[in-house]
Amino acid sequence: xxxxxxxxxxxxxALVSWSSGKDSAWTLHVLRQQAEVEVVxxxxxxxxxxxxxxMHGVRRELVEAQAAAAGLPLWxxxxxxxxxxxxxxxxxRAVVERAKSHGITAIAFGDLFLADIRAYRExxxxxxxxxxxxxxxxxAAATHSLAHQMLAGGLKAALSCVxxxxxxxxxxxxxxxxxxxxxxxxxxxxxxxEKGEFHTICYAGPMFTSPLAIRRGDIVERQGFWFCDFVLxxxxxxxxxxx
Numbered sequence: 566x567x568x569x570x571x572x573x574x575x576x577x578x579a580l581v582s583w584s585s586g587k588d589s590a591w592t593l594h595v596l597r598q599q600a601e602v603e604v605v606x607x608x609x610x611x612x613x614x615x616x617x618x619x620m621h622g623v624r625r626e627l628v629e630a631q632a633a634a635a636g637l638p639l640w641x642x643x644x645x646x647x648x649x650x651x652x653x654x655x656x657x658r659a660v661v662e663r664a665k666s667h668g669i670t671a672i673a674f675g676d677l678f679l680a681d682i683r684a685y686r687e688x689x690x691x692x693x694x695x696x697x698x699x700x701x702x703x704x705a706a707a708t709h710s711l712a713h714q715m716l717a718g719g720l721k722a723a724l725s726c727v728x729x730x731x732x733x734x735x736x737x738x739x740x741x742x743x744x745x746x747x748x749x750x751x752x753x754x755x756x757x758x759e760k761g762e763f764h765t766i767c768y769a770g771p772m773f774t775s776p777l778a779i780r781r782g783d784i785v786e787r788q789g790f791w792f793c794d795f796v797l798x799x800x801x802x803x804x805x806x807x808x
Contacts, residue, residue: 576603579671579698580640580664583607585623585631587722587742588675588701588757590767591715593635595700596673597772602698605669606638607631608660610653613643621725621764622792627779630797634773640664654689661693673698677759678705705755712747712756720770723781724763726792731762739781739793766795 579602583589589607596602609628611618616625625641632639640663642656664672672690676683676699686697701711722742727734731754740746742765747756754762769776782794 576601577671577696578603578605578667578669579673580604580606580608580669582672582674583609583628583631583639584675584764585609585618585621585628585767586675586725586765587715587720587767588677588759590631590722590770590772591711591718591720592673592675592700594718594720594770594772596698599700602671602673604637604673605667606640607635608640608642608672610642610644610656612646612648614646619644620761620790621766622787623725623766623795626797627766627777627795630777631767631773634775634777636774657689661690661695665694669695671696671698673700675701677701677708677711677757678703679759705759708755708757708759709747712742713744715770716742716744718771720767720772721776722765722767722770723779723795724793725766725795726764726790728762728790731760734784734786734791737763738784738791768795 579596581589581593581596581604593604596604609618611625617623618628629639640660642660644653644656672695674686674697683699690697703711724737724740724742727738732751750756758764768779778798779795780798782796784791784793
């Protein structure tokens with residue numbers, strides 16, 4: 566683990582790369598079980614035109630509510646639409662410099678097994694003084710067990726986006742991420758959606774002090790993907806998603 570200070574072993578101050586979904590939420594939970602890491606914030610990139618997390622399609626206000634429920638500050642990084650890779654990397658470099666100025670020494674990612682994604686993150690942080698952490702890293706064969714572990718641990722999430730090349734929108738978009746869904750996933754679809762088959766919004770679990778009250782809104786198709794809009798439903802206060 567990372568050492569800081571004058572020869573003394575200290576906790577690594579870390580940000581969690583926060584997508585609003587189950588994998589980043591579980592990453593936060595796992596890191597909080599590790600004595601050598603102190604999570605000090607959630608780092609989220611979002612589309613500044615639509616005010617939503619890219620791919621997940623989750624509203625910024627919901628991410629802000631997640632951060633409040635996690636008891637952590639939210640580091641928001643706005644991205645233009647469309648966003649070139651050069652612009653993305655430029656804005657991430659600025660965030661890394663800001664993190665270093667706050668004594669942060671690590672950024673944790675919820676990647677599961679895609680080696681090219683991990684290698685990209687490692688390259689981008691190489692030489693910056695910020696160490697990439699991958700608390701959930703395993704093999705593709707392990708994601709079935711991980712999905713069940715999340716559910717058994719009290720995580721609650723719903724599918725905010727599906728790729729119709731892998732999943733039927735009418736059957737899956739907006740659905741609960743639960744045991745029944747796992748049983749009904751077509752062959753070849755990763756149980757955690759690691760290959761982009763689906764994305765989620767996490768609204769309850771051990772990483773939060775209290776569940777988010779949300780409800781399902783419109784279902785729309787955009788740029789070849791299907792999204793379910795979720796909105797805060799603060800008057801309800803239930804840990805279940807209202808339809």
